[in-house]
Amino acid sequence: MESRRVDDLEHPPRQSIRGRVAGDDECDPLLRSAQVANWLSVSKSTLVRWRKSGHGPEVLWLSEDLPRYRTSDVQRWLRSRAS
Template sequence: MPTRQRRKAIMNHEEELLKPREVAAMLRISLPTLARWRQHGRGPHCIRLGYNHVVYRAGDVEHWITQRDHR
């Protein structure tokens, strides 16, 4: 895949919006734990699209995971 197309594919993936259920599955935690982290300002950055509608950018979740990798 040419570099330009690869870069565009990476950008599209980073901008992909994930539901809390998907993020909880990625992190192998429960939905209530993810909600608690969100309430206390922990966990990956979320985007509120409405009163009861929260999504996460895939790139933000991956960045958050990478920041916690203490190898």
């Protein structure tokens, strides 16, 4: 996997954002597991492991087997890991 700077990790991949959730001031894009794994440069299985252990970004369950991640939650998680 390629190494990435923290600055690069602050911004999600633009071409892969589809879902949006209305927030107070702006829309917060929803990302699929594969998109978040790609953004963080980890495998999907690592993301699943983090999700199960409670160590990864906060997950939003749209249904029993449909996890999504708010872009702002992933960014917040990244900032907490960098400090």
